[in-house]
Amino acid sequence: LPPFRAIGDNLKDRFDGASRVMLSNAAAGPNANRPQPDKLSNAIASNSIHSKRDSRPRKYKYGFQLRPYNPDHKPPSPRDLVYLEPSPGFCERNPKLGIQGTHGRQCNDTSIGVDGCDL
Numbered sequence: 001l002p003p004f005r006a007i008g009d010n011l012k013d014r015f016d017g018a019s020r021v022m023l024s025n026a027a028a029g030p031n032a033n034r035p036q037p038d039k040l041s042n043a044i045a046s047n048s049i050h051s052k053r054d055s056r057p058r059k060y061k062y063g064f065q066l067r068p069y070n071p072d073h074k075p076p077s078p079r080d081l082v083y084l085e086p087s088p089g090f091c092e093r094n095p096k097l098g099i100q101g102t103h104g105r106q107c108n109d110t111s112i113g114v115d116g117c118d119l
Contacts, residue, residue, distance in 0.1 A: 018081040020069035 002010075066076055076082050088094060091109045093101035101107075108115045 014079075014081045018083055019073055019076055020086065021066040021076060021082045021084065022069055023064045023084070024067045025064045 066082060068075060088097055088099060089109055090099055091102055091107035093099060106115060110116075
């Protein structure tokens with residue numbers, strides 16, 4: 001097991017490089033979740049080591065594909081961190097989301113420093 005610090009640094013780098021994605025079910029095809037007539041149907045045959053495997057590629061096994069939100073970006077790899085929605089702003093109070101806002105300091109929502117909203 002790597003040192004705790006190395007794990008933290010690796011996760012921080014991946015977090016900083018996370019990309020926004022959209023879900024797309026077009027990759028698996030319109031009938032991806034429908035049973036196929038040529039599949040073996042009885043329980044014994046379907047559990048056999050000789051039964052046919054699902055023909056979809058493994059990355060589509062859930063019936064959707066992650067596509068970059070920005071079409072100029074490359075699709076994420078299995079090790080990339082991704083997000084579906086941007087984080088809300090934390091400078092302003094938002095009781096609906098349980099965000100208290102900043103108290104006792106000025107907040108610069110574009111700063112990544114101590115005057116920013118991520119602290």
